[in-house]
Amino acid sequence: MGWEEVQLGGFFGIAQPIRHTEPQKIDHLFILPSSHTSQPSIRRKLKMATVVSSKIRKGTRSAACNASALSSLCCFLLIVTIIIIFASDGNAEGLRPAFACDARDARTKGWGFCGTNLGIAERVSDLIGRLTLQEKVRLLVNNAAEVARLGIKGYEWWSEALHGVSNVGPGTKFGGEFPAATSFPQVITTAAAFNASLWEEIGRVVSDEGRAMYNGGLGGLTYWSPNVNIFRDPRWGRGQETPGEDPVLAGKYAASYVRGLQGNLDGGRLKVAACCKHFTAYDLDNWSGVDRFHFNAKVSRQDIEDTFDVPFRSCVKEGKVASVMCSYNQVNGIPTCADPKLLRHTIRGAWRLDGYIVSDCDSVGVLYDNQHYTSTPEEAAADAIKAGLDLDCGPFLGLHTERAVQLGLLKEADINSALANTLTVQMRLGMFDGEPSKQPFGHLGPHHVCTHSHQRLALEAARQGIVLLKNHGPSLPLSPRRHRTLAVIGPNSNVTATMIGNYAGVACGYTTPLQGIGRFAKTIHQQGCAGVACSSEELFGGAIDAARQADATILVMGLDQSIEAEFRDRAGLLLPGHQQQLVTRVAAASKGPTILVLMSGGPVDVSFAKNDARIGAILWVGYPGQAGGAAIADVLFGTHNPGGKLPMTWYPQDYLSSLPMTTMDMRSDRRKGYPGRTYRFYKGPVVYPFGHGLSYTSFVHTIADAPTVVSVPVDGHRRWNTSVSSKAIKVTHARCSRLSIGVHVDVKNVGGIDGSHTLLVFSSPPGSGHWAPHKQLVAFEKVHVPARAQQRVFLKIHVCKYLSVVDRAGIRRIPMGLHSLHIGPITHSISLQAAVLGVIKS
DSSP, X not given: OOOEEEEETTEEEEEOOOOOOOOEEETTEEEOOHHHHXXXXXXXXXXXXXXXXXXXXXXXXXXXXXXXXXXXXXXXXXXXHHHHHHTSSSOTTOSSOOSSOOTTSGGGGGOGGGOTTSOHHHHHHHHHHHOOHHHHHTTSBSEEOOBGGGTBOOXXXXXXXXXXXXXXXXXXXXXXXXXXXXXXXXXXXXXXXXXXXXXXXXXXXXXXXXXHHHHTTSOOSBBOOOBOOOOOSTTOTTGGGSSOSOHHHHHHHHHHHHHHHHOOOGGGOOSSBOOEEXXXXXXXXXXXXXXXXXXXXXXXXXXXXXXXXXXXXXXXXXXXXXXXXXXXXXXXXXXXXXXXXXXIIIIIIISOOOSEEEESTTHHHHHHHTSOOSSSHHHHHHHHHHHTOOBBSSSHHHHHHHXXXXXXXXXXXXXXXXXXXXXXXXXXXXXXXSOGGGSTTTTOOGGGSSOHHHHHHHHHHHHHHOEEEEESSSOOSOOTTTOOEEEEESTTTTOSGGGGOSSOOOOSOOOOHHHHHHTTSEEEEEOSSSSTTOOOOTXXXXXXXXXXXXXXXXXXXXXXXXXXXXXXXXXXXXXXXXXXHHHHHHHHHOSSOEEEEEEOSSOOOOHHHHTOTTEEEEEEOOSOOTTHHHXXXXXXXXXXXXXXXXXXXXXXXXXXXXXOXXXXXXXXXXXXXXXXXXXXXXXXXXXXXXXXXXXXXXEEEEEEEOOSEEEEEEEEOTTOXXXXXXXXXXXXXXXXXXXEEEEEEEEEEOSSSOEEEEEEEEEEOSOOTTSSOSOEEEEEEEEEEOXXXXXEEEEEEEHHHHSOEEOTTSOEEEEOEEEEEEETTEEEEEEEEEEEEEEOOO
């Protein structure tokens, strides 16, 4: 059967045909199809059975076992032997034995926590009641110990799946039947697609592969991903892991990816358990002598509510995430992992987290050892657990919690509450339901990892995330007929691991930019720089000569993990070393058009290239994943029409002159010369703005239908008078349920090339002093429009969620009056008017 291309929820994927295979009967034995014998345990047993079969036959020949009188007995002995081999560990269908509640253990019948007919809360309560204090404490850490007397195995909680199953955490390993997993583009690249259905589908694929590796004994079920922190400062080394600078975009990404990972199953069951991290106001790793272990983020209540907490709220309330991770830093003098206002009152109280709260790795130790927040380690353990922490990534709670109880700093009931949250998640994952192979995802195995359809999705994600920043002339797309020989130059022109960024695993395979381009044209390859640091001009000569010979020149430049990474924030925004000089000199020598391709997680000040007429086009590809080279080539040669948009602002280098990373304020302050952060609050010059991205075709927007006046039902208040319509109403006083604005937009492709268009809708609220952003993203949608065709897009804008602003006290309000919706070059005004319904009690 061939592969059939289908459209799935706004992105293009490849549907994998189902092949039905039957066992082949050979010499009285059933040989399983290869898709089933790929499990190591089964292959091992089949090999053993073959050896035993051979020995039985050899041994019985001398005893005349081939005679008809004994042939039946010989066959009987052979079959019995094979049955014994396959039953030897009771796990013929998978490598991983039961984590707990093994049906072969007669004791499980008397243990309530193994009763699948009971509710999860009842099962958890039963289990906690059977544990000793010492056993409970050993379950508070990521490498939770076994409880042998209750048939519970040890478990490693720490696994990662930021953009594919990763081996960064100790819970997942590659090897044997699982040598690799699909490596999707880094999150910042995928975010540029502005495609929620794509994000959810990536999550679904990653969880398929994660479950398969769990069944194979090489992975866990608790993945500490995604990272949904706001990309507040362009120098942050981990900005690449995030969905960008906008809280609405980050929140939508968080909820979509989490839904894909966790599976949206009935009864609260989980396919895998995701985790949104790092809560909160964490966006500095190591800058100018300040590191994340010692940093106290001084954040206003306004910025907490308006910016930093928004993605986490969406992750919990809309994505129904099973876990939230607290961060290393302090917020306003209190370590986040020991702050009950953040953990117990906000995450679990206001947002109603149904799951567990985990510390960033060793952060409980950090608050004692590095931040000196408490006088004793026992106080640190007690403070963290009482604040609402359920699990410690690290040994600290395992070492000091029992003593904290003995000293009266902590009650055993507090530990029980923490364990109830972690054990509930394990039960929702089916870890206490017996053998994994008999559970809903027990069929997943090696043949569900690195599949053709998964790898095609990685390619499509890379294509959708590529952003065309400049196209003078136009210089792109290239023509295989006119551009038969290409010079491919630059330190990132033939890289592999660079394309998958950080928190990655082992990719199924790579297509480098050089390889991808080589499928369309003859290439002349010169590196130009020995690496991205580009510390010398020694290799410039060969690169310049190549550009003189070729019909077009592709420069693949940018950054890698040596420049931006965890615990490595950038010093500036320019290309490293002599990269700019290489680009300029090659462009000056190039016989044909010069195209600059940038790999990076963060923004780069390429003003020189933007303003250089000899550089015809600029592409930003982020870190495009294992298929990055193929995606880049597809865009260069026009087999894919770029539609990505920047998820962060690209600032000029001098933006940093008066902007310490340690200053957390989002809003500008003219008195102090402080410029503000992100497109929402910064009005100064930019290299490229948030949401910028070109196409090979042109799109025209028309608002087909949208209201001009919207009534906001508001509970009355005796202090209000007839001027209520001019106020900014507290969201808590509005009847927010079903209070949405429907906007119909016609998107017409007026060019001659099919294309996908990212429709971005911004709102500017009426004047609210220092409350409001200049504008804010309120909706986005990806739509595919054939050439000369038109598509109508429906956008639903929730009034309380997206048209509200936050005042200086951290209170979210809906400004009454004229709100302006911006869709491309067009503006539509909507007047919000309060409709007072009655009187509420103070």
